[in-house]
Amino acid sequence: MACAALFGTAHAQTPGQAPDVCALASAPAGSWRVRVPFEVIDGRIYVQATVNERGPFRFAVDTGASGMGRADSSLVAALGLAVHDEADNSDGVTTSKADVTRFDSLEVGGLVRRNLEVMTRDYSGNKPPAEKFSGIIGRDFFNDGLLVIDYPNTTLSFSRSLALHEGQAGVLPYERAFRIPVSIGNMQTTGNLDTGANVAFVLPEAMYTQVSRTPLEKAGAGTLSNTQVQTGRATLHGPFRLGAATVSDVEVRVSDSYPELLVGAHALQNMTLLIDQRSQSVALCP
Known part of the structure; x- marks a missing residue:
């Protein structure tokens, strides 16, 4: 969850023409290995999961989190899990050490992954009760x-028989998960899709000055996994174009410490997001 606790923000969405690939989201029920509802709180999405055949527990689904998952310290205590190692944990700005524990199994909607090494820390201790969670489903869980991720219908689905293919209309390739082509007005760049970040967009200050002359308002500190960064905010017309989707007149956060454009949950929450890590492809459907 690279941008896990940055401040929430408003957004505006302009519908576009959905390409044919977006019809995959409406494939018949038999096409799906997993099809489960999710909650949306401050843009982030949460599903029910079981760990070591116990639960269910609330888990965030976070495309910004590497690996199979994370365990909140409350879950480690509740299940009596042992901490047995350390691993490097980067939030995009700094890297620190995190404790590691093991899940015998992690299951979502009937999809089970076994013998998982997962990082653990106090992810939700300071959150209000409605936002607390027991763990995180990382991007490799669905690799x-x-x-x-169908935000309008609050449904998460997973299929091994359906696929995105390079060259399909509306399909965006990526090389590093999940950095996709994004345009801001006439500027072309790349953006990191992060469903765990409760913002619309975070821009490096050098990028913001290329697309706007509007002075920034002070917005206080944004909290990443390991770091706090000072941020400013402004409303940016854009438009931001992400595949077939367009977002305009949106509040953005700006930091001279953040290294890349981040596309957060508030920018995505009126879209359907399709990710196929087998072909390193993404589609965003308005």
Whole structure:
């Protein structure tokens, strides 16, 4: 969750023409290995999961989190899990050490992953009760199929029989998960899709000055996994174009410490997001 606790923000969405690939999200029920509802709180999405055949527990689905998952310290205590190692944990600005524990199994909607090494820390201790969670589903949990996050219908689906293919209309390739082509007005860049960040967009200050002359308002500190960064805010017309989707007149956060454009949950929450890590492809459907 690279941008886990940055401040929430408003957004505006302009519908576009959905390409044919977006019809995959409406494939028949038999096409899906997993099809479960999710909650949306401050843009972030939460599903029910079981750990070591116990639960259910509330888990955030976070495309900004590497690996199979994370365990909140409350879950480690509740299940009596042992901490047995350390691992490097980067939030995009700094890297620190995090404790590591093991899940015998992690299950979402009937999809089970076994013998998982997961990082653990106090992810939700300071959050209000409505936002607390027991763990995080990382992007590798869905790395062998097509993941569909349908925000308007609050449904998460996963299929091994359906796929995105390079060259399909509306399909965006990526090299590093999940950095996709994004345009801001006439400027072309790349943006990191992060469903765990409760913002619309975070821009490096050098990028913001290329697309706007509007002075920034002070917005206080944004909290990343390991770091606090000072941020400013402004409303940016854009438009931001992400595949077939367009977002305009949106509040953005700006930091001279953040290294890249981040596309957060508030920019995505009126779209359907399709991710196929087998072909390193993404589609965003308005």
